[in-house]
Amino acid sequence: MAALAQITGYNQANVVILHKSLADDFEKFCQANSGPLPLLYRSSPGEWKCPPLSLESDIRTDCPLYRRYENGTFAGSLANLESYSEQMKDMVTFYLGCSFSFENAVQKLGVPVRNVEQGRNVSMYKTAIPCHGVGKFSCNLVVTMRPIPQDKLDAAAIATHPMKQYHGAPVHIGSPDFLGIKDLQKTDYGDPVESQPGDVPVFWACGVTGVEAVISCKSPLAFTHSPGCMFITDVKNEDAPESDSGQTPLVVQISSDPLHYSLVSQRAADKIRALEKIIGVDPGDRGITNLLVKDELLKSSLSLSHAKSVLITTGFPTHFQHQPPEETDGPPGAVTMAAMLQALGKEVAIVTDERAIDMNRSIIEKAVEQGLFDHLVAIERAGRASDGNYYNARKINIKHLVDPIDDLFEAAQNIRGISTTGVGDGGNELGTGKVKELVKKHIPNGDTIACDVAADFTVIAGVSNWGGYAVSCALYLLNTCEIHERYLRRAVGFPRLSERESWVSSLPSVSKEEKLLEILVQHGVRSGKTGNLAMEVDGLPFFNTHSDMIQSLLNVTL
Structure with missing residues (x-):
């Protein structure tokens, strides 16, 4: 794993660890909801390493903090998972794309990233938008929010649109009401981030949707990373694959009250x-x-x-x-x-x-x-x-x-x-x-x-x-x-x-x-x-x- 001091510039991943009996359905759940859950790698049962993303990795120790879930209930945070090595021999690890991976690309186009400026974890919210359910997995979409200056909205969409493995373009721009979010200061995960005058709330699909999926399936035992405490890969941001769609997104304002922009x-x-x-x-x-x-x-x-x-x-x-x-x-x-x-x-x-x-x-x-x-x-x-x-x-x-x-x-x-x-x-x-x-x-x-x-x-x-x-x-x-x-x-x-x-x-x-x-x-x-x-x-x-x-x-x- 790359050291925490080297996080900037490297792609990051969300982590979900489930019993092998649930793995096929979870993979289908990811495929059905590829915006929040872009699947980077599915391990074999008991496989600690992640060869495509990191040459020397151990999923039991490589996240700064983990969460344990029992029957769909949060059962505590863990610094590592080594004490669960025996149980994990029958478990599969899913590595899912993370929006932290596109922040460098956004900054290169002159778009400020307020959570980075303020030294805070990104704001994350549960929405009222249902994901497409598969098997025991059924939950609502989780999103990240970054305040973006109004004149930089196009740049933010253009930078993130090709990065489908890291959530791609925004899923909503404007009032949080459209997502069922009542108060941006009350995050479900992460920290509240302060907007500056002229900023517009911009929402991206978030891999923490996987945490909500784990809760929904009520597995006797499951693990995830702690939101914001990511698995750091050896893949540099500039190496991120790009879409070949050849289409450029355009942001268009369609309402001022409530504030609402669309993409085309x-x-x-x-x-x-x-x-x-x-x-x-x-x-x-x-x-x-x-x-x-x-x-x-x-x-x-x-x-x-x-x-x-x-x-x-x-x-x-x-x-x-x-x-x-x-x-x-x-x-x-x-x-x-x-x-x-x-x-x-x-x-x-x-x-x-x-x-x-x-x-x-x-x-x-x-x-x-x-x-x-x-x-x-x-x-x-x-x-x-x-x-x-x-x-x-x-x-x-x-x-x-x-x-x-x-x-x-x-x-x-x-x-x-x-x-x-x-x-x-x-x-x-x-x-x-x-x-x-x-x-x-x-x-x-x-x-x-x-x-x-x-x-x-x-x-x-x-x-x-x-x-x-x-x-x-x-x-x-x-x-x-x-x-x-x-x-x-x-x-x-x-x-x-x-x-x-x-x-x-x-x-x-x-x-x-x-x-x-x-x-x-x-x-x-x-x-x-x-x-x-x-x-x-x-x-x-x-x-x-x-x-x-x-x-x-x-x-x-x-």
């Missing part, structure tokens, strides 16, 4: 930015390019990807002389988003005006459901102006046809943990209040029609349906992105990429959107700009305008 690969982010550019054209020459806010599609889609349940609202009764007064822009985009969100396992409900429920139930083929939601989406939904009325693009007041669903969005602004998205193409749609000053300046009749109700994210598109299609495509890109998918599941359990085929079938397609538009026309729903009862949206024919747009989005996505 640069490759996926670039594709989503390409989608945003494609839909940001102005076919009606209405000036909407002036309303575009960069990366709103990326941030909205990331927020939706993290959401568990989503409420979608649509409906713009611009044709007040007709029955129904709705237009063909909105419902197709709403249905497309709902299909992808449901395919990703989220609860989805669609809400509309009371007078239009029967029509929309028939179109959507699903009754409106009630529930609690953590993300609200409005797509081509009439939005309340500053005078309390609702206007179409021609400045005609249609308030008598619109139920005040805006109230939900305004209430959400004051409820912690609920995010909102508005998708629009003219600035009078619910959620576009975020860009209302630009609407007043650049859109005809903007002073009157501009929506006054803002959303957290405003996705502007040449036609609102295109925004819905782009959100669906962006969600597909995120959930097929290895970096984002791993971050979503906190690096526990197995990747969901096997579900890719069902996600592909939920993407918009020319044939599906053509059929949906036919259903709308059959229900008397008209084109927004012209009022025509025809295969068009906002006065643009389905072929070859909307069909080409759908194909362009799919070309980027697939």
Whole structure:
């Protein structure tokens, strides 16, 4: 074993020692939860040495401090395990990667490591995130927390992402509430570490999850290292293997209260930015390019990807002389988003005006459901102006046809943990209040029609349906992105990429959107700009305008 004075610069390992009868299941448990439990070496029964990690080692003496567990209960600390040599002949030692091994790599990119600066053990916490159980092993994830300056978050993710054998990229960045951690000053293992102004809590999966697994299996006898008292290997940090994924992680803030960042690969982010550019054209020459806010599609889609349940609202009764007064822009985009969100396992409900429920139930083929939601989406939904009325693009007041669903969005602004998205193409749609000053300046009749109700994210598109299609495509890109998918599941359990085929079938397609538009026309729903009862949206024919747009989005996505 390397002497303690030489710890800096050498990789370290967590240690779990179990009876051989439990070894196979524990190895499977590690494979099923590779983020917290990256397996570096499994010994043979009674093997004291660890040849791949250290030439001259003895697991009975090489950790500074050990813990003994009997029937899942902590039974005391030990300076060494030599007195248990006989029992250990039937025991297997697991060496698991440790986050101390990546601290040098982080520091090389100029990221301060506060626990090192303060001479403290790293902060460790039990979370409310369940690991994937195997056999008798069933426990929640344990994480380490390091406060990182906000402007160094990307560097911390980039440094640690390739180091999968030492927990890899962070599993959460931001408020500890998302992990079920109530107080960062109350650690479960290790020491509280003081943050500096501008620091953000960053959490990595932790090998002490193995200690919780040992407790859960209630083995008559088991040993672990004492958290922070690691097995020191002969492998230098710079020799750590790197990932060959070729993907660079990007940190994106998606909420300020509660503070929440997400991870995505640069490759996926670039594709989503390409989608945003494609839909940001102005076919009606209405000036909407002036309303575009960069990366709103990326941030909205990331927020939706993290959401568990989503409420979608649509409906713009611009044709007040007709029955129904709705237009063909909105419902197709709403249905497309709902299909992808449901395919990703989220609860989805669609809400509309009371007078239009029967029509929309028939179109959507699903009754409106009630529930609690953590993300609200409005797509081509009439939005309340500053005078309390609702206007179409021609400045005609249609308030008598619109139920005040805006109230939900305004209430959400004051409820912690609920995010909102508005998708629009003219600035009078619910959620576009975020860009209302630009609407007043650049859109005809903007002073009157501009929506006054803002959303957290405003996705502007040449036609609102295109925004819905782009959100669906962006969600597909995120959930097929290895970096984002791993971050979503906190690096526990197995990747969901096997579900890719069902996600592909939920993407918009020319044939599906053509059929949906036919259903709308059959229900008397008209084109927004012209009022025509025809295969068009906002006065643009389905072929070859909307069909080409759908194909362009799919070309980027697939």
